[in-house]
Amino acid sequence: xxxxIADPMLPTPYRVLKVNRETGDTFTLTLKPPKGAxxxxxxxxxxxxxxxxxxxxxxxxxxxxxxxxxxxxxxxRAVGAVSRAICALKKGETLGVRGPFGVPWPVExxxxxxxxxxxxxxxxxxxxxxxxxxLARRPQYGNLELIYGARTPEDLVFRRELERWRGRFDFRxxxxxxxxxxxxxxxxGVVPNLISxxxxxxxxxxxxxxGPGVMMRFTVQxxxxxxxxxxxxxxxxxxxxxxxxxxxxxxxxxPFFVCKDGPVFPYDRVRDWFLMREV
Amino acid sequence: xxxxxxxxxxEVVLELQGLRQLLEVLGSRGYSVMGPTLRHGSLVYDRxxxxxxxxxxxxxxxxxxxxxxxxxxxxRLFGYGVGQQxxxxxxxxxxxxxxQARREENGLQILPPEEPAPKFAFFGVRACDLQAIxxxxxxxxxxxxxxxxxxxxxxxxxxxxxxxxHACGTGFCASMGTGPKAASGFDLALTxxxxxxxxxxxxxxxxxxxxxxxxxxxxxxAGSAEQEAxxxxxxxxxxxxxxxxxxxxxxxxxxxxxxxxxxxxxxxRCLTCGNCTLVCPTCFCxxxxxxxxxxxxxxxxxxxxxxxxxxxxxxxxxxSVRATPRSRYRQWLTHKLATWxxxxxxxxxxGCGRCITWCPVAIDITEEVRAIRESERAGAGDQGSGxxxx
Numbered sequence: 302x303x304x305x306i307a308d309p310m311l312p313t314p315y316r317v318l319k320v321n322r323e324t325g326d327t328f329t330l331t332l333k334p335p336k337g338a339x340x341x342x343x344x345x346x347x348x349x350x351x352x353x354x355x356x357x358x359x360x361x362x363x364x365x366x367x368x369x370x371x372x373x374x375x376x377x378r379a380v381g382a383v384s385r386a387i388c389a390l391k392k393g394e395t396l397g398v399r400g401p402f403g404v405p406w407p408v409e410x411x412x413x414x415x416x417x418x419x420x421x422x423x424x425x426x427x428x429x430x431x432x433x434x435x436l437a438r439r440p441q442y443g444n445l446e447l448i449y450g451a452r453t454p455e456d457l458v459f460r461r462e463l464e465r466w467r468g469r470f471d472f473r474x475x476x477x478x479x480x481x482x483x484x485x486x487x488x489x490g491v492v493p494n495l496i497s498x499x500x501x502x503x504x505x506x507x508x509x510x511x512g513p514g515v516m517m518r519f520t521v522q523x524x525x526x527x528x529x530x531x532x533x534x535x536x537x538x539x540x541x542x543x544x545x546x547x548x549x550x551x552x553x554x555x556p557f558f559v560c561k562d563g564p565v566f567p568y569d570r571v572r573d574w575f576l577m578r579e580v
Numbered sequence: 581x582x583x584x585x586x587x588x589x590x591e592v593v594l595e596l597q598g599l600r601q602l603l604e605v606l607g608s609r610g611y612s613v614m615g616p617t618l619r620h621g622s623l624v625y626d627r628x629x630x631x632x633x634x635x636x637x638x639x640x641x642x643x644x645x646x647x648x649x650x651x652x653x654x655x656r657l658f659g660y661g662v663g664q665q666x667x668x669x670x671x672x673x674x675x676x677x678x679x680q681a682r683r684e685e686n687g688l689q690i691l692p693p694e695e696p697a698p699k700f701a702f703f704g705v706r707a708c709d710l711q712a713i714x715x716x717x718x719x720x721x722x723x724x725x726x727x728x729x730x731x732x733x734x735x736x737x738x739x740x741x742x743x744x745x746h747a748c749g750t751g752f753c754a755s756m757g758t759g760p761k762a763a764s765g766f767d768l769a770l771t772x773x774x775x776x777x778x779x780x781x782x783x784x785x786x787x788x789x790x791x792x793x794x795x796x797x798x799x800x801x802a803g804s805a806e807q808e809a810x811x812x813x814x815x816x817x818x819x820x821x822x823x824x825x826x827x828x829x830x831x832x833x834x835x836x837x838x839x840x841x842x843x844x845x846x847x848x849r850c851l852t853c854g855n856c857t858l859v860c861p862t863c864f865c866x867x868x869x870x871x872x873x874x875x876x877x878x879x880x881x882x883x884x885x886x887x888x889x890x891x892x893x894x895x896x897x898x899x900s901v902r903a904t905p906r907s908r909y910r911q912w913l914t915h916k917l918a919t920w921x922x923x924x925x926x927x928x929x930x931g932c933g934r935c936i937t938w939c940p941v942a943i944d945i946t947e948e949v950r951a952i953r954e955s956e957r958a959g960a961g962d963q964g965s966g967x968x969x970x
Contacts, residue, residue: 309725310678314687335687354681354688355872355879380897395687540901541894543867543886546725550865550886551893553915556922561724577838579907 309546312352312397313338315373317390323376323458327423328388329364332373332398340370341398344405345430346509346537346565350545351375352397353386360542360560361387362427363401368437373398376426376458402545404565406431406509406535414533415443415501419520421450421492421512425458427537427564428511432466439471446473446499450492450516453478454485475499492516496523503528509565511537518576521568534568536575555580585801586785592799593806594770594781599657600631601797602740602768606701609793611738614670615703616660621649623663625670628703635660642749642933644942655779658772661748662706664938666861667713670700671733672720674885678729678868681879697732704742705766707759708751708932712861713739714765718924719864729883738789741766745774745813747820750933752946755824758930760817768794771810782810825931825946826953827917833953834918838910842951847906849941854887856935856943857912862928865893888912913948 315332323329334341343363352358359381365374379388390396408431416435420428435445447466451457457476467474475495477488488495492512506529510517517536524534540552540559547561555574557563563571574580586592594602606613615628618635628634639652640660652659681690705713713734720730744760753759762769767790771782782802785791857863867886872879886893889908894901902908920928929945936944 308692308728310728311690311692314690316687352870354683355870355876357870358868358881378897384897397681397688397690539896541896546727547723548720548725548727548864549867550888551867553911553919556919558923579902579904580838580911 309399310544312350312358312399314395315398317392317394317396318372320390320392323460324456326380326388327376327378327458329374329376329458330387330390331365332375332396334373341373341401342370343367343401343430345408345434346405346427347401347403348427348545348564349373349375349398349400349402350542351377351383351387352399353383353390354395354397356386357383358397358399358543359383359387360402360545362537362564364426364429366433367430368433376423376429378423399545402560404561404563406537406565407507407567408434411435411507412438412441413443413505415506416445417448417499417501417506417508417524418446419448419492419496419508419510419512421516422452422456423458424510424512424516424537425449428509429459431509436466436469436472443502443505444473444500445471446475446501448475448477448492448495448499450477450479450495450512452480454481454487473500491519493519493523496520496527501529504530506533508534509537510535521575531569531572532567535565536568536571537564538566538571538575539564586791586794586799588785588788588791591782591784591802591807591810592794593802594783594797594799596631596779598797598799599770599781602793603628603631603703605793605796606703606738606740609738611699611701613701613703614667616658616663618649622647623649623660623665625663625665625667631657634658634704639746640748642937644750644936644944645939646749646942647937654774656745656772656774658704658742658770659745661744661746661751662709662932662934664859664934666859666932666934667702667705667709668716668861668864670698670702671713671716671737672727672730672864672866672885676729676883678881678883681881683877683879697729697736699736700733701738701740703740705739705762706742706744706932707762708753708756708930709861710739710741710762710765711756711758711930712932715862715924715926715928715930716864718926719862722924738793739766739768741769741786743769743771743810743814744817745772747817747822748933750823750936750944751821751931752823752825752933753931754818754821756827756927756929756931760821761814766790771813773806773809773813775809780806782806823933823936823944823946825929825949827927830927830949831918831921833949833956834914837952837956838914840952840955842948842955843906843910845951846943846948847904847909849943850889850905850909851941852889852905852908853940854889855938855940856945857887857889858885859934859938860916861932861934862916862930867893888915913945916945917949
C-alpha cells in the first residue's frame with residue numbers, strides 16, 4: 302500500500318507533543334500534524350523520513366497505532382548526529398516529516414492464522430503498529446504470540462506496555478534478555494531460543510520479524526526447523542537511506558530497493574541476499 | 581522560411597551552412613544549446629554559441645586509463661567519441677538545491693526552489709548516450725516515485741543526436757545493442773559525411789519538434805547515394821569496434837558468481853576512487869546534504885551525486901554494509917549489468933566505455949565479465965557456497 306504524497310521530496314512540519322524516555326538512549330516522540338493537515342494514515346511497518354532543522358534526515362519506523370492517526374509516533378535511538386538531535390527535541394519544537402514509505406507487514410493476510418511477532422532490541426518499534434492492529438481485531442486470528450529480546454532489562458522498550466500485554470489471556474508475551482543482574486526474574490538468553498516455547502500450527506503460522514541481522518538469521522532458521530513455510534515468514538530489512546523514494550540508490554539489497562520494495566519482505570523473496578555478506 | 585517536405589521519419593541533407601542555421605534556430609526557440617567544446621585539452625560539454633565552437637578537426641585516442649585529443653587529417657566536426665562528461669550533468673545536475681527552510685516563531689517553513697528548469701538542446705548526443713538518457717528516464721520517471729526536477733528538465737530537452745563515424749577506443753556499444761547508430765530517442769539525428777570534397781550531414785527527423793526545427797533551415801531531400809554514404813559511415817564504426825561484452829545470460833551469470841574469486845583479483849587493483857560512477861552516463865546514485873546558516877535561521881537541502889565506492893555510502897549505525905573494496909566493486913558491476921535488469925528492465929550499461937577510459941588503473945568492465953565467465957567455464961566459479969542459484 303502506498304499513499305499518495307503531493308511532493309515526496311518536501312518535508313511537512315510536525316510539532317512535538319510529548320517525549321517519553323524508553324531507555325537511557327531511546328525516546329518515543331508523539332507528533333502532531335500541522336493545522337489543516339489530514340490525519341497521518343499509515344500501515345503497520347511503514348516508515349518516515351524525519352528531518353531536524355539544519356542537521357539532517359533519517360529513516361525511522363512508525364511505532365504508533367495505525368488506528369489512531371490523529372498523532373504520529375516514532376521511537377528513536379540516539380546513535381548518530383540526526384537521531385541524537387531528534388531525541389534532544391523538546392515539547393513544542395518542530396521537525397520535518399516525509400512519508401509514509403515502504404511495504405507494510407501483511408496484516409491483511411493474517412485473519413485465520415496464528416501470528417508470531419518476533420523482535421530484537423529496537424526492532425520492537427516497527428512491529429508495534431502490527432501488534433496494535435492485531436490486538437484491535439483479536440478474534441480474527443488464531444494464537445497470537447510476541448517474542449521480544451533485548452540486551453539487558455534496562456534496554457527493554459515499551460516496558461509498561463509489555464507488562465500490560467502480558468496480563469492478557471489472548472496474547473502470549475515472551476521476553477528475554479542477553480544478560481541481567483540478579484534482580485531479573487525473567488528469561489535470559491537469545492530470542493531464537495524462545496521459539497520452542499511458542500505455540501502455533503506451523504502450516505498456518507505467519508511470523509513477523511524485526512531485529513539485528515544475526516538475530517533474524519537464527520530466528521528464521523528456528524522457524525523453518527519447526528515447519529513454518531518460508532513464504533509466511535516476513536523480515537524487515539535495514540539499509541542506509543537518503544530519499545525513501547527508490548531514487549538515491551543507497552538502500553539497495555541486490556535487486557531490491559529496501560525503501561520501496563521493503564522494508565518488509567517475505568523471506569523466500571530475499572533469502573539469497575539475506576544470507577550473503579556485504580551485498 | 582524555406583518550405584519543407586520533411587516528415588517525421590524522413591531523412592534530409594543539410595550542408596554546413598544549414599547546420600549553422602540549425603543551431604541558431606534552436607537558440608531562437610529558447611534553448612540553451614549545449615555541445616562538445618575543447619577546454620584545456622579536454623572534451624567538455626558547454627554552451628555552444630555557434631558551430632564554430634565545436635572541436636572541428638579533432639579526434640580522440642582512448643584506451644584503458646588513457647584519453648588524448650588528436651588532430652585529424654580532415655575538418656570533421658564530430659570526429660571524436662565521448663569524453664568524461666555525459667548529458668546527465670544537465671538532466672540530473674551534480675549538485676541541485678531541493679529546498680530551503682526557515683525557522684519561524686511557530687515552527688519551520690519549507691520552501692521549494694522557484695527557479696524555472698533550464699531548457700536545454702543537446703547538440704551531438706551519441707547513440708550510447710541516447711540509450712543512457714532512456715535508462716535514466718526509467719529510473720527517474722517510471723518508478724514508484726517521479727523526480728520532479730529531472731522531469732522538468734527532461735521534458736523540455738531537445739536532442740540532436742550524432743551517429744559515430746569512428747569507433748571510440750574503449751566503447752563496446754555494438755555488443756550492447758545501443759550504437760553506433762542512433763535508433764530512437766532523438767528529435768534529430770545527424771550523420772556527418774566527409775567524402776572527397778563533399779562535407780554534409782544526413783539528418784533523420786525523429787519527432788514533430790525536430791521536424792519544426794528542420795523546416796526553418798535550408799535542406800534538401802536525401803538521395804539514395806547520400807543515404808548509402810551515411811550507412812557506410814556507421815557500418816564502418818561498428819566494424820572498427822574492437823571491444824565486446826558478451827551479454828548472453830549475463831544476469832544469471834553474475835547472480836551465480838557473487839563469490840567468484842575474480843572479485844578479489846579486481847579488488848586488488850581497484851582504488852575505489854569512484855571515477856567510473858561519475859563518468860558513467862547512467863549512474864544515478866545521489867545523497868542529500870542538509871546545512872544551516874550561521875544564525876541557525878535558514879537551512880537548505882542539496883542533492884549531490886554519490887559514489888557507491890565510498891565506505892559512507894552503505895553506512896548504517898555501527899558500520900558499513902560493504903566494508904571491503906571487493907564488495908563495493910562487486911556492487912557497482914553487478915548493479916550495472918545484473919540487478920539493474922531486475923530493477924528497471926534494462927541493462928545499466930550502454931557500452932560507452934567511459935569507465936574503462938577514466939579508470940586510473942584501467943580496469944575494464946568487459947574483461948571482468950569475461951574473466952568471470954571463463955573462470956566459471958573452467959570450473960573455478962564458486963557456485964556451491966554462497967552464489968545465488970538463479
